[in-house]
Amino acid sequence: MSIVRRFGMGLLAPLTAVAAAMLITSIVISLSGSSAIEFWEIIFSRPADRVFVNIVNQTSLIYLAGLAAAIGFRMNLFNIGVEGQYTLASYAAASLAGAALFPGLLNVFMSLLLAVAVGAAWAGIAGVLKVTRGVSEVISTIMLNAIAITLVGYLLNRYGVKVGNGVRTEVIPDGSRVDGWFPFAEPDGPVWALGLLAVLGGIGFWVLLNKTRFGFDLRATGASQSAAVASGVNVNKMVVYSMLMSGGIAGLIWMPSLFGAAYSYGTTFQAFLGFTGIAVALLGRNQPVGILVGAVLFAFLNEQSNRLTLETDISANVVQITQGVIVLAVVVAYEVVRRYRTKLEQRSVTETLEADKTAKGKAVSA
Amino acid sequence: MSTTTATPQARMMRARKFSHAWLLITVLVIVALSAVRVITGVHEIDSTGTLRAAAIATCPILMAALGGLWSERAGVVNIGLEGQMILGTWGAAYFTYYYDPWIGVLGAALMGALGGLLHAVATVTFGVDHIVSGVAINIIGLGAAEFLAEAYFKNLEGGGVKQLTGLASPTEMTIPGVSDAAADIATQHWFVVSDLAAVVAALTSRLSLLTVLVPVLVVASAWILWRTAFGLRLRSCGENPAAAESLGVHVYRHKYIAVIVSGAMAGIGGGYLALVASSGFTTGQTGGRGFIGLAAMIFGNWRPGGIVGGSLMFGYTDSLTLRSTDAVHALLLLVGIGLAVYALWRLRQGRVASAGVLGAISVGFFAWFLLTDSVPREFTGMTPYVATLLVLAFAAQRLRMPAADGLRYRRGESI
Known part of the structure; x- marks a missing residue:
């Protein structure tokens, strides 16, 4: 052909x-x-500057979520738990950053590190349960999702700061905020600087899968487990490692938004990104470029659809x-x-x- | 008694022994519950009100689990239960508003079945990965219900963009005399007697007929799947589809039926949420119960009796979260006792290490109970999930899912 x-x-x-x-x-x-025509006219209209910025920002979050899901998928590991992993990691990172134990950008760095560690640890539970006790990761991650979300709810109520009707973590100090660049006028908002994490993540993902031995083993295990075992791949180790990596990336999902706009974990937290990430990873066939296309598509649809509520009777x-x-x-x-x-x-x-x-x-x- | 010599008589014996075990466990649970109630003086843990709430919380989860059972017994993993349930909540609301609650239940089943049909087309006809299709159906179900609610309920009486309240409920029945008498005895707080009376009272006062329908559907499903030729064929598709096909079973057709029924069951579960558990439809009403149903099914080892047990555990803790915090605290003692009994049983089996771990955890629960006065509400909500994880971790080797569950099957292909 x-x-x-x-x-x-x-x-x-x-x-x-x-x-x-x-x-x-x-x-x-x-x-x-x-009217369907009205719907498509709005969806395909040129996005306003503000909406354009939002699309870029949302793409970075969704792309990270997609990468997190894809690492597992490449090995036939269904990490449904991205949602719980990034919820818990976001709370932990926001708490640490809010506590301002470190100065300036070091604070940001340590928080990101914590987010990766927490996400990885939470996913690691499912990985370890799978290899030591034979528990299906699909069901254990679903359980861990529920536990993480309840746990964060409890911690937030217990240790959070009450503001009006809501509860949130301590606000990140000025010196540790990473806004980004303003491609348009100031009111249109910044493109979050930590969105670069998504770029690095994408490149890292590609290099890892295509240029390293680990990536080869990972793809081999995904393609045929028995063949991988026969060629000397330690599948159990691969399962735990890829769960750890999947969870680690999941920990970063909300970070651009935390340091660029929200500054605390509370009502501003954007839930459901984990599930969106799964959908996008599937859409992009678990390939870095494919996931990017999926992420852009989803972010575009989400942001453009906001106009529907104001201008039409379409939900x-x-x-x-x-x-x-x-x-x-x-x-x-x-x-x-x-x-x-x-x-x-x-x-x-x-x-x-x-x-x-x-x-x-x-x-x-x- | 090895499996190779399973004569019909031996099977009967085993079945009887099995049902005796269940009876024994039920009695033990009731006695333990009663003892905890008397010791702590927290009568809320099995008051008539709590049990009523528990029954109402159990039914939707049980229906989702039953849906999972149908589908997975035919070899199709159905993660889309949540989406099908959500479709069911909308269907129940729509058809109840325009017709009556029973048509509403049918509407819920119909909407759920549509979700099931979609899953069947994707997984059976096109051989798509079951998890992928399920994830997509959850997204579609959620989006569709919210979209349809906004499109159809916005201008109705009691309706809004996200809700439709004031719906008629299926008939409720109270058995006069029995209900009051039982409720009276329940409030006497006698050991065991009052607990049993509370069960009777909960089941005889303002019992929705839809609540009665749920166990009927469970028994009917169990009978169809395990006692009819059709059920045997359906289950054979979940164990070894190629062998089933070679014996003349139309595998695709059986899988289609199973997945559509599965969706319908989950849909009825959603309908239950809208019609009985609350007084109307709201978006996001299912709150992940489809996933919980799936967990209850795995917890129950893909068996009807097991899924009832699993759903009861989830339903009970779910209902307790919303009630008194004292009851939650008393529950610690119950969990401690339960773990201690399990540890002793393991010890009798000679599993010393496992018994030791369980014993230590049990002591931990006793200490927690004695050293604190209350437990944060959220922790109860977490209990069923943690329990499921623990059960899976300790007993995953004992669970046996259908052999070809989740595998792609193409007629005439070897893989």
Whole structure:
């Protein structure tokens, strides 16, 4: 198969999926008596400067979440627990940064370190349970999610600062805030500096998977566990390490927002990013570039849909349907394309064989 | 008694022994609960009100777990239970508003079944990874319910963008005489007698017929799955689909039926939340109960009796969280006793190390009970999750899921 054709095939699946998602969303909107055209006009309008900044910022958070999920997925480890890991890690980091034990940027660095450690430790529990006790990571991470969220609720109520109706951690001192750059006017807000973590994460992820022995072992284990074992990979060790890494990255998910805008853990905490990350990782086939495309798409849809509430009678929640359908449609489309490709290959093999046979037949008769 | 010589008689014997074990455990739990109640003087831990709340909290979780059972017995992992449950809450609200609560229950089942159908199409026809499809269905279910609520409930009476309140409930029944008498005895605080009376009182006063339907569905499902030819075929798809196919079982069809029924069950669980557990629909009402149902099913070792036990544990602690904090404190003693009994049992089996660990944890609970006056509310909420983790950690080797659970199956392919 030529490169152009292969590339086309690779794009075919995601494009079909997006088209299917658009079609289904349009149908749902039309059925509820609203105008689908109006919906797409708003979604595809040029984002305002402020919205543009938000899209970039949200992309960095979602991308980190996607990377966290993808590390596990590459090894067939379903770390459903990204949500709990980053919730607990965000609380821990916000508490440490708020306590201001260290000066200035050292405070930021130590908090990030703590976030990574807490996220990794929480994911590590699931990893250790899997290799020592044979507990499925899917179910243990679901349990750990619930425990983490309850635990943070308790800690926040117990040690948090009461402000109005809400509770939050101590506010991070001025010297330890990392806002970022203002690409537009000041009121449009900054692109968070710690969003760079997402860039570093993406590059690190690619290097780790494609240029290191660890990455090779990880991919090998994901592709075929028995083959990996036969070639000397210690699968148990790999499971624990990749859970630790997955959790470590998960710990960083909310950090750009914490140091760039929220400055404390409280009502401003953005929940549900862990699940979004899982969806984005699946959408991007666990490849760094694919996840980026998915993250941009999700952030774009989320931010653009905010206008719907103000300007139309369409609920902004409809983009969640779009996102869910995209995830489902993408995996279905990949499967269909895969089957089609297998069929094509089979046909070409048969054709070659047939051609060989007739050629031989001619040679014999001649 | 090895498995190779399992004659029908031996199986009967084992079944009887098994049900005796369950009976014994139930009696032990009631006696322990009663003892704790008398010792601590905290009657809230099994008052009529608490038990009523516990029953109401158990039912949705049990329905989700039952949904999981149907699907996983046919070899399809259904993480999408949460999404199907959410769809059920909306369906129940919509159909109850325009028709009546029973049509509402059917509507909930229908919406859940739609979610199940989607999962079946993705996993069975297209061979998509079950977890991936489940995650997508959870996103779609959540988004769809919120979108549909805003689109259809906004302008209704009692409705809003995120809710529809003031819905009619399924018929409630009170058995006159029995209910009051039992409630009276329950308030006497006698050892064991009052506890049993509280159970009777909880089950005879203002009992929703939908609450009655839940155990009926559990028993019916157990009977269908384990006592009919159809059930045997369905379960064979979860154990060894290739072998089942070779014996003439239409594997795809059975998987489809199982997953659709699974969605319907989860949907009814969602409907229960909207119609019985609260007086209407609100978005985010399920609060992760679909996942809890999944945990209850694994906790219950993919068996009907087990999932009832698991759901009861989750439901009871769930209801206790919302009630008195004293009761939560008293619960520490109960957990301590439970662990101590388990440790003794392990010791009798000769598992000294495991018994030692359990004994130490149990002593820890006793100390916690004696040294403190109250337990933070949040910790009760955490109990079922921690308990599930511990059970999985200690007994994961004893759990046995269907052999081909979660695996992709294509007709005519070897993998």
